[in-house]
Amino acid sequence: xxxxxxxxxxxxxxxxxxxxxxxxxxxxxxxxxxxxxxxxxxxxxxxxxxxxxxxxxxxxxxxxxxxxxxxxxxxxxxxxxxxxxxxxxxxxxxxxxxxxxxxxxxxxxxxxxxxx
Amino acid sequence: xxxxxxxxxxxxxxxxxxxxxxxxxxxxxxxxxxxxxxxxxxxxxxxxxxxxxxxxxxxxxxxxxxxxxxxxxxxxxxxxxxxxxxxxxxxxxxxxxxxxxxxxxxxxxxxxxxxxxxxxxxxxxxxxxxxxxxxxxxxxxxxxxxxxxxxxxxxxxxxxxxxxxxxxxxxxxxxxxxxxxxxxxxxxxxxxxxxxxxxxxxxxxxxxxxxxxxxxxxxxxxxxxxxxxxxxxxxxxxxxxxxxxxxxxxxxxxxxxxxxxxxxxxxxxxxxxxxxxxxxxxxxxxxxxxxxxxxxxxxxxxxxxxxxxxxxxxxxxxxxxxxxxxxxxxxxxxxxxxxxxxxxxxxxxxxxx
Numbered sequence: 001x002x003x004x005x006x007x008x009x010x011x012x013x014x015x016x017x018x019x020x021x022x023x024x025x026x027x028x029x030x031x032x033x034x035x036x037x038x039x040x041x042x043x044x045x046x047x048x049x050x051x052x053x054x055x056x057x058x059x060x061x062x063x064x065x066x067x068x069x070x071x072x073x074x075x076x077x078x079x080x081x082x083x084x085x086x087x088x089x090x091x092x093x094x095x096x097x098x099x100x101x102x103x104x105x106x107x108x109x110x111x112x113x114x115x116x
Numbered sequence: 117x118x119x120x121x122x123x124x125x126x127x128x129x130x131x132x133x134x135x136x137x138x139x140x141x142x143x144x145x146x147x148x149x150x151x152x153x154x155x156x157x158x159x160x161x162x163x164x165x166x167x168x169x170x171x172x173x174x175x176x177x178x179x180x181x182x183x184x185x186x187x188x189x190x191x192x193x194x195x196x197x198x199x200x201x202x203x204x205x206x207x208x209x210x211x212x213x214x215x216x217x218x219x220x221x222x223x224x225x226x227x228x229x230x231x232x233x234x235x236x237x238x239x240x241x242x243x244x245x246x247x248x249x250x251x252x253x254x255x256x257x258x259x260x261x262x263x264x265x266x267x268x269x270x271x272x273x274x275x276x277x278x279x280x281x282x283x284x285x286x287x288x289x290x291x292x293x294x295x296x297x298x299x300x301x302x303x304x305x306x307x308x309x310x311x312x313x314x315x316x317x318x319x320x321x322x323x324x325x326x327x328x329x330x331x332x333x334x335x336x337x338x339x340x341x342x343x344x345x346x347x348x349x350x351x352x353x354x355x356x357x358x359x360x361x362x363x364x365x366x367x368x369x370x371x372x373x374x375x376x377x378x379x380x381x382x383x384x385x386x387x388x389x390x391x392x393x394x395x396x397x398x399x400x401x402x403x404x405x406x407x408x409x410x411x412x413x414x415x416x417x418x419x420x421x422x423x424x425x426x427x428x429x430x431x432x433x434x435x436x437x438x439x440x441x442x443x444x445x446x447x448x449x450x451x452x453x454x455x456x457x458x459x460x461x462x463x464x465x466x467x468x469x
Contacts, residue, residue, distance in 0.1 A: 002286065012460040022197040023460035036459065038173045055215040058203040060176040065178035069203040070212055072174075106465055 008096070008103040014040065015100065022057040022066070027109055032093055033057035034102060035077050037064060042102055043077035044095040050075075050088025117168050121147065124154050138177035140169050145398035149185055159458050160197055174200075181399035184286065186393050187322050191436040198453070204284035205254030207443040207456050209266055217266060218259040220283035221273050222319065225293040225311035225331075226254030235276045241271055247387035253290030253328065255281055267457055279319075279443040286400070287322045288329075288390075290317040292340065296333030296350065305350035307333035310379055314348075317383055318390065319443040321433070324406070327390065342370045345403040346386055355382045358391060360407040360416075368404055371412045374420040388429035389419050394436075395429075 017023045017036035024047055025032040031047035033056050041064070047057045054070030064077050074083040080090040094105035121129045125147060132143040141148070148167065152175060157163045160182050164174060172181070179200035186194040198206050209217035233370070240248055246260040261269055265312055270280075291314050294300065296307030311331040330341035331348040340363075343349025347358035347370050354377040358370035373389065376382055392415065397406045407415055418425045448457075 009463075011463070016460050018455065023455060025463060026459045027463040027465050031459075043212065052213070053215075055211075058207075058211060058215075060179060060202065061199065062173055062179065062227045065173060067168055070213065072176060075312050092229075106463065109463065109465060 007105050007107040009106055010101050011095075011104045012102050013100045014042065014097065014102060016102075017042075020061040022059075022061065023087075024055075024057050025104065028029050030109070031055070031057075032109070033066075034095060034104075035061055035066060037061060037077070040097075042095050042097055043094070044104060045077060045080045046091040046093075046095040047053070048090060049073055050082055051086065056090065119287040121151075124151055137181060140164075140171040140174050140178050141167060143167060145181065145401075148182070149189075149396075152189055153187055158186065158193055159195075159373065160186065160200060172185075176202075180296070180385070184322060184324065184399050188436070191439045192311075205286070207263070207266065207453075208280055208282075208284065208448065209263075210284040212259060214260075215263075216255050216260045217263055218283070219261050219266070219269055219273075220251065220255055220257045220281040221278035221317070222281040224315050225291055225308050227293075227308065227312065228256075231276050232278065234393055235273060235278070239272050240270055242272070251283070252291075253283075254292050255283070255290065257283070257460065260411045264457055264459075267448050271449040274446055274449060278445075280445045282319065285322065286325050288315070288318045288320070288327050290328055290329040291318075292328070292344070294333045294338035296331075300333055302336060303333035303350070303411070304352050305347075305355065307331040307339070307350050310382065311339075313379065314386060318387065318437075319438060320443075321390070321394070321396050322440065323390065325400050325402045327393075327403065329386075343367070344370065346389065348382055354378070357382065357385055357389075358439060360404040360412065362402065364403070371407065373416060384430050385419055386428065387433050388426040389415070391433040391436075392418060393430035394433070 005030040011025050019036055020038050022035045025034055032044050033045045033047040047055050049056055049068040051073045052055045052070055056066050056068055056075055057069050058069040059066040065074050073086050076083060080092040082088045093108050096103050136142050137145055151167060155166055157166055163182055180202055183197050183200040187196055204210050211217055225255040243265050245258045246355055249257045251257050291311040293308045293311035297303035297305055298308055327345045329341040329346045330344045332339045332341040333350045335349055339348055342358055343361040343363040349356040356375055357373040359373050361370035376385060393403055393406055
């Protein structure tokens with residue numbers, strides 16, 4: 001069995017997430033926000049703003065960014081970096097689309113738990 | 117684009133004097149609102165295309181503004197874009213600093229009952245809600261509710277007739293009242309009943325920014341009507357109408373709109389005033405700021421002196437309410453937007469050994 005492919009697991013379907021929206025994935029105390037952009041691109045970052053831990057999954061999605069619902073920090077979905085004058089980075093995770101299915105690389109996720 | 121604006125907006129178009137809505141456009145709120153009407157733009161993508169937005173899907177500043185303008189201008193045709201609303205309006209609860217939510221049911225005019233209070237007590241115990249607080253708008257706030265619990269909390273509250281208090285909305289919030297002629301030895305009119313009537317007439321309406329009202333039964337003003345967005349002071353000869361007060365970042369006493377003799381006239385004038393604000397206000401601009409921009413005299417002239425204008429505003433508000441007065445909590449108890457309240461999946465992965 002291919003070790004690499006074994007690290008990817010299906011976490012939902014594209015249609016589970018509204019366009020310009022997000023859904024949460026829970027793993028113990030870790031919450032991952034999976035975003036779907038207007039162009040049906042999918043990104044995953046930790047659901048925790050680098051500013052004051054606001055749940056980014058609840059923000060407004062525009063372009064490839066999300067605005068945090070607590071204080072409007074704008075976070076890039078691609079690399080988790082705060083945009084503009086704000087500084088900070090939220091952890092990002094690898095996701096990919098296989099047709100309609102969203103796959104998350106859990107190697108990264110498990111590492112996160114172990115190190116926590 | 118410049119030409120289009122000059123044609124549509126005429127002499128009022130002065131490009132250098134405009135403060136842009138956001139970085140996605142050079143247009144200001146007034147220009148956008150007028151072009152939405154003039155060119156009959158009825159969706160967010162249409163607005164962005166016709167007005168040459170510089171970004172592909174806007175930002176967190178312009179999208180909620182455009183969504184409000186379209187809800188206001190085309191109440192029967194526009195389909196509300198929930199992804200362009202801030203989270204508290206999308207899930208009909210107030211997000212708190214720890215990511216939990218607060219729940220405030222409507223208590224019409226601040227009146228409650230044993231049945232309602234018993235239900236609130238039961239809900240607080242059942243869902244282990246950590247904080248219960250009386251609000252400044254005469255209602256009860258349950259704070260620290262988990263997002264996943266919201267639909268179940270609303271279902272329980274709905275059993276005794278509670279509906280959303282819209283405590284999170286850029287819309288009608290509360291109508292604060294005193295006990296008026298029912299109980300008070302100084303009360304001149306039924307201020308409680310009038311407050312309830314106004315709230316039942318106007319709940320559910322979206323506005324550029326929040327709208328808080330109050331009705332006081334006499335000039336002693338126990339419901340503090342003279343610092344509200346709209347206030348009514350009952351007097352022996354009828355009702356004094358006030359508006360454009362503030363008691364937040366700014367503090368400002370109200371302006372007097374005028375005097376009327378009957379409850380029906382109060383409703384008509386207050387509703388017309390609110391509709392005028394709905395149609396002209398910039399998104400997030402409170403009534404006192406709008407009034408300063410438009411001019412208190414101009415508002416008084418249109419609402420108090422011009423019966424035709426007043427009737428127009430009044431009937432447009434009523435038309436809009438046909439589509440707005442749907443309790444968002446019971447909709448969600450019935451399954452609407454289920455995806456908002458449950459995680460997409462729970463991995464339950466063990467840490468790698």
